[in-house]
Amino acid sequence: MRALAVTHETRYSYGSLVEHAHHWVRLRPLQDTRQRVQQFSLAIDPWPRHRTERRDAHDIREVRFEIDSPHRELVVTSRSSVEVAPTPEPDGADQPWETVANLLAFDARAPWQPAALEVCNSPLAFAHPDIRALVLEVFQPGRPLREAAVAWMGLVHREIRFVPQATDVTTSAIEALRLRQGVCQDLAHVMIAGLRSIGLAARYVSGYLLTLPPPGQPRLIGADASHAWVSVWCPNAQWFELDPTNHRAPGDDYVTLARGRDYRDIAPIRGVIRGGGSHTVSVRVTVEDLETPPTPTA
């Protein structure tokens, strides 16, 4: 178990007064067999008059709020401390990928696989002939699932250059592939769309990375913002994760915020304002290892 502390601050600055604003945030890290949330707090400034909380159908906790006093700035800060366990190696990941895909294909007579839901297209990560052609370059017939998936991660990592600002939250997988650039979200979408286009189940995972790497290791991309990676299904309801942006498998230095079909399902924050003129947004994320306090850099 590793204890990590996350601070995630989102700051909107507006060119003119915002008269009214509706927002929701999903900033509480998820709780599962591998990860336990010890503490969580959410600060919203200015103080919202109307605030409610709900769990969605996928057990994601969502805080909704409405600010009806004129404001020029909104700051949302979440603080959480989380215990993360190392990821176990899944069984069944060595089967040929077609065997896995066949388990997920629709057959009116076959038993239901809940993971079939994750084969389905979603608004930002849908199958496309071009992506399918690309993914088949590494998913050769009979290749073991995990091996092929890791090769696919490598291909996506090479094909799509990490370029901040090249895309936005509405960019779909096929658009990012055509641009050949994007951020972690786009790499994850392309990887997911590829897996789905050959009948495999994949999920989008959002979360955080340890800001300062252990001594001697490189600092990871995405460490100063929220991050995204991919979860791939293999039989017996097991999933394994891959991070195409950093070209590695996530470990206990990754904190999971939420899982969904794509970014749109689990966006950490969304808002609609009236007024406000032009706006800028800045996001700051810090993840500290609570046992080994970071050494200040010179």
Add this chain to the structure above:
Amino acid sequence: MAGFHFDPVALSLFAGPSAHDVPAPEVPVHGVPLTEGPDRLDRRGQLGSMALPAPEGHWDEAFQAGAGTVWANRFSASAANGEAHGVRSHWADFFSSLGELGPDALDAHAERLSRALRDDDVTYTAHDDLGGPARPWALNLFPFIISAADWAEIEAGVRQRARLAESMMADAYGPQRLLREGLLPSALVTGHPGWLRPLQGLRPPGGLWLPIIALDLAHDPEGRWWVVSQRTQSPAGLGYLLENRVIVSGQFPAAFRTLRVQRLAASYRALMRALINRSPMGEDSRVVLLTPGVVHETWFEHAYLARYLGVTLVEGGDLTIRGDRVFLKTLKGLEPVHVILRLLDDDWCDPLELRADSALGVPGLVQAMRAGQVLVANAPGSGFIESPALLGFLPAISERLTGEALRLPSAPTWWCGEAAARADLERGLANTWIKPTVPSGLGGRRQDAISAARLDELALAQWRERLAREGGDWTAQRAIPLSMTPTWESGCILPRAALVRVYALSDGAGSWQVLPGGLARLARTESDSVSMQLGGSSADVWVMTEGQVDHSTMLPGQIGLDDVQRWRRPVASRAGENLFWLGRYSERAELATRLVRLGLSLSDSVESTPVALRRAIVRIAVELGLMDAPPTTEGLAGSVQPAARNRTAPLQGAVPTFAPVLDAVAEEGPSAIHFVPDIPIGQIASSLILAMRDDRAHNSVAYDLAAMRRTAGELRDRLSPAHWRMICDACDRFSADCAQADLTTELGGGRARDASLRQAMVRLETLLTAITGAQADRMTRDDGWRLLSIGRQIERLATLTTVLEFAVEAGAMRHEAGFDFVLDAFDSSITYRARYQRRFGLASLVDTLILDVDNPRALAWVSRTLAGRLARLPVPAEDVDPAAMAALVPDVENWPLEELCEIDADGRPARLLARLSACRTAAWSMSDRIGIAWFTHARMGSRSLRV
């Protein structure tokens, strides 16, 4: 923002598996030439005998199968034995009830029908010509008739389908049993972009997801009815079919009675009742109809339905969510809303949870639904139910969910995502339509449905390969040959392929009524597909009944005291703003027309049009935007445009500037007028003519008319049809007259043109006066009307002060012609002459045109009316005080006469001029204040934040 969702689906006119080998059969276009032939008269009263039968392979709605190709004499005047002659009894009844009508009479009916459509300005704008003018709605003279026996079968089948669709919605957003049990592939539910994840787990108020469901039906060659598609995302047509009914039944009242055609109103009433019963506020609910706005192709029907159902027509920007509750922004502030009849596509409803780029929706609406605070009819998220692929799975689903077999079969359908389906299609593909499983509007394939019957062997083979590769993206559906129904086209009775849309409307818990009627869509002659978007026509659907004909109307039976209060519709802020601008544009158009007319009627002789008057006219016309500034007026050029900013409303979307208008001209004092060159009358006339027709130049007559029409168009739910028609007539007449004048120029030169245009302006002025009358005397004097009147008075006050100020300043009043011009511009010649005959003096002028509180053109009357109406406006927010605002209107009636008539050392009535100038400025700034107080919050759009 697809509106009609009329699949260009289309259905084949051909039959048989080998149809692809056969060229498309000639659909007869010749019909029976009724305009000639020796035996024309003999056939009077025997209309049935004039009809052509449907081609082989199609059910003929009017004639018995096997009636053969010999059409003559099949039908005699005696309807009773019509069957014996091959005419189906209901059509025999229809034709015979037309009695002695001959083809000429039918042509006259058809002419009346198109006039009715024109008069009501029934429009349908197809996708590809968005931005262009709205297209007239196409309606056939003859109804599509469904017998009582057929209807019983359809009704039971449609009801069952409605229950089924509702259960599927509840399941897809709830337990998802259909997925777990393998009855539906998840690709067609959660994988369909029309399935909206934010809706998962939601329970709508009263458990009602889909109060309104539409099915498109085909009548096959054996006379069986098939469901071809299901429409659940705010299906279009419920307004058009009412309009069709009013017009067509009005043409054939006898046939309508004889056939015992069931009435429609009861179903709409039941729907409204069901919605109110399920609404969180019950009887005290406020119902609104949510539309994407005037840009939408079926806008006509949105406004029509709102008027028919007696509910407020709103756009997303009119609604706001506060604390999970929905409110309407009205002139009185926020008013709660409990039921939303939604004609806005699913994904656009809520930019906070659905499409973030939607500017049409209401942020927070989905959460308000979750909180049980609003009933949305229909709930968003049913897009997946519309997929053709679903139809193939329905028989098993029906058994599972309702324990019954489907009563009304679907056209056989194969979703190509299933290997078994692709195997079936190895042989059967040629007889199908291949459709994208997901419409392109939702991110699916950009491809219309393809008739496989038209593909050759090679193309078919290519498609089979493609289906193997792209499987789930495609669905194949067996082509069902459509039945043919008689239509009246250019003097002939011709058979046309028809697809019939019917509607299930909720009338209580888990129960739907089938609207006894519908919308039949007819193929174009040369087309084998049925689509309004592709230029088809429509027909009224007559459902015969053996039971009671229901005579109820939309009017509530008993109106209690509470109802009286409730039926007073609140005025939405946006509607209020449109009314205000309708007032301003109508008044401006009228005044501009009068001034142009006066300018054009000036005499050429120098004595009767002195230089002072010419200068005054140029100055006024330039100031009001009725002509371009003459090139030599250097001093003027810079100061001429100031008012234009204020005088033009942002019609769509633009954020207005409320900067106070500084009138530079007023401050420049007397010198400005001397920069105005002396322009010959002929040149003034041509400048006025040039400018008035330019509909892009702000404030030209053409622009004012267009703006008036556009603004009125957004208010069609509030204006009487007669009022709207007057506005259209005025605009159309002006365009026609201008075109006519061009023709005159070619024939008779410039003089003839000027004369013709002068007449045109006189005509236009008369039409505009009638509109003024309709607004003054035929509208309920609610807050909306007050705003309209306030808009008028502001425009009148500012324009008339401009005329008077510049005329006096130019010294035009020293001449009789100038005096006449000003009196005429104020429409006060008769009043003046009655009092002062032909004596001219400043005091009498000031008295008549400024101080008279009984002359509706005098500034005192205008300002008093303006202040009075302002004071009665509702208080929209705590910091707005209408009474205080009214006090800012210049108190013209108390201006001292002596002071106004005072002449200074330069010989000018300087104090009069200063007062007029200040009054004009006050009028413009009043417009800004009203905008800020009552309309600002309605205008400011919502935007999603970037992350």
